Amino acid sequence: MSSEKMNKMLWLALFGVLVGPSNCTQLGSQIMMRMNKQAMELVCQSQKGLLQDAMKAIEIPNFSSGLALRVNLLNIFGIQIDTVDILNILVKLGPENKIQLSIDARLHLKVKVLQDNLEFTQKAEILADVDFSKGINGCPALSTSACKTILGKLQVILSGVTLIPLDLLQKHIHNILHDQLCLKVSSVFGLLNVQLGAFNALTVFSPATQLHYTLSTTPVVMSEFIDLDITIVFSFLGKVLNLNSALAPDHVPFPAQIIPSGPVLNLALSETVFSFMYTTLQKSGIFNCEITGRKVGNINLLTTAALNTSTPQINEKYPNSLPITLKVVVTEAPKLTLDVDKMEMRLPSSIEILAVPSFGNAQSLMILRTDVFLNVTLNIEAEKLSSSVDLIRNITFALDMSAVGSVNVSELQNLIVPLLMESYLLHLNGVLSIKMSLPQLFILKSHRPIVSFQEGFVLVTFLLELPL
Numbered sequence: 126m127s128s129e130k131m132n133k134m135l136w137l138a139l140f141g142v143l144v145g146p147s148n149c150t151q152l153g154s155q156i157m158m159r160m161n162k163q164a165m166e167l168v169c170q171s172q173k174g175l176l177q178d179a180m181k182a183i184e185i186p187n188f189s190s191g192l193a194l195r196v197n198l199l200n201i202f203g204i205q206i207d208t209v210d211i212l213n214i215l216v217k218l219g220p221e222n223k224i225q226l227s228i229d230a231r232l233h234l235k236v237k238v239l240q241d242n243l244e245f246t247q248k249a250e251i252l253a254d255v256d257f258s259k260g261i262n263g264c265p266a267l268s269t270s271a272c273k274t275i276l277g278k279l280q281v282i283l284s285g286v287t288l289i290p291l292d293l294l295q296k297h298i299h300n301i302l303h304d305q306l307c308l309k310v311s312s313v314f315g316l317l318n319v320q321l322g323a324f325n326a327l328t329v330f331s332p333a334t335q336l337h338y339t340l341s342t343t344p345v346v347m348s349e350f351i352d353l354d355i356t357i358v359f360s361f362l363g364k365v366l367n368l369n370s371a372l373a374p375d376h377v378p379f380p381a382q383i384i385p386s387g388p389v390l391n392l393a394l395s396e397t398v399f400s401f402m403y404t405t406l407q408k409s410g411i412f413n414c415e416i417t418g419r420k421v422g423n424i425n426l427l428t429t430a431a432l433n434t435s436t437p438q439i440n441e442k443y444p445n446s447l448p449i450t451l452k453v454v455v456t457e458a459p460k461l462t463l464d465v466d467k468m469e470m471r472l473p474s475s476i477e478i479l480a481v482p483s484f485g486n487a488q489s490l491m492i493l494r495t496d497v498f499l500n501v502t503l504n505i506e507a508e509k510l511s512s513s514v515d516l517i518r519n520i521t522f523a524l525d526m527s528a529v530g531s532v533n534v535s536e537l538q539n540l541i542v543p544l545l546m547e548s549y550l551l552h553l554n555g556v557l558s559i560k561m562s563l564p565q566l567f568i569l570k571s572h573r574p575i576v577s578f579q580e581g582f583v584l585v586t587f588l589l590e591l592p593l
Contacts, residue, residue: 263339272307435536
């Protein structure tokens with residue numbers, strides 16, 4: 126793909142969520158992650174258990190109604206929150222990168238007064254502003270910037286014979302809950318940040334390659350969705366590969382469009398991501414392979430004698446036929462074309478043909494040059510990406526060097542191409558079955574993702590649900 130076309134790629138045309146057709150987004154990252162409001166609500170719903178445990182752990186001190194003639198009128202001991210029910214969690218995405226959270230909870234309290242065991246319920250609404258930011262390590266981070274608690278009246282559900290000043294007890298409990306409920310909500314977001322801390326963890330991509338993700342900018346919170354610009358970083362033998370200068374796209378505005386409703390997380394993977402991925406594999410050398418007669422099943426035509434029709438002088442040099450080996454090397458970074466409904470890859474390659482005597486070193490007979498044109502299919506399973514390929518164009522050769530005189534390249538193709546199609550494709554698909562971890566924010570269950578090819582990017586749609 127030319128640099129001009131690269132600069133004009135439109136790789137997020139499908140990435141709006143439930144917004145009007147006049148909206149557009151400036152996009153230039155390698156990966157855009159978008160989660161809609163329902164997905165963020167699902168994230169919060171997944172933390173119900175933590176919220177309930179945190180609120181239940183609030184300690185409420187003993188209560189005394191005061192003194193009369195230096196005698197305690199009433200002491201209440203063992204005030205404890207027995208159970209907590211999170212009734213509802215609502216999320217509103219607001220300006221200034223804030224997530225506005227509303228949590229409705231019902232607390233079941235037990236207290237002891239003299240010989241009586243009393244029970245109460247306390248309804249509470251916690252309203253919190255949560256900032257979504259970029260941490261110093263490039264991970265997303267959540268923090269509460271404002272919080273308030275609205276408490277209803279303390280309701281008696283089990284009373285005793287002892288009369289108690291309910292208004293004073295309510296005031297006592299409210300004084301504790303006003304601060305503590307907000308602190309507990311804040312602590313749960315702290316635990317969520319532990320999950321988010323794994324966002325930029327190193328993962329193995331190939332035997333010599335690792336990768337990690339980092340946020341390019343601060344997440345952008347809009348009224349119906351949250352956008353995260355993500356950069357992918359590959360390391361080969363511990364050294365970061367710097368491929369950005371040639372491959373990074375420009376910022377281009379994109380019209381928003383509607384995608385399926387419900388909790389949805391989208392990943393738009395730019396052409397750059399795949400260029401990085403396949404170039405990393407090419408640089409590691411694992412696209413290269415050697416083909417011998419033993420690699421092509423029942424077909425064993427790889428001998429010097431088999432080259433006689435295309436290379437007449439070879440029998441003079443090798444009167445006794447020797448086995449030959451095809452040494453295939455991808456000489457340049459793979460060239461990608463990513464368009465609507467298809468991804469194609471071109472592998473610029475050289476094929477060295479060597480005679481292999483029983484003793485001694487292999488002897489180079491000739492070097493051919495070719496381009497291998499492939500159709501790419503993407504597979505996503507358990508949030509990991511792999512590829513497979515098939516040939517889409519006949520392979521043709523150009524002769525770079527010959528140590529055995531003249532070569533009829535057309536005749537040679539008739540012998541070599543069937544072997545390449547069988548053995549080399551098998552090798553490539555083995556290499557491309559390596560799984561690349563995709564960026565993840567939270568631990569949620571997803572249905573099998575929907576993958577679509579667009580001009581300049583691949584759109585992956587995850588329909589989310591709570592884990593079992």
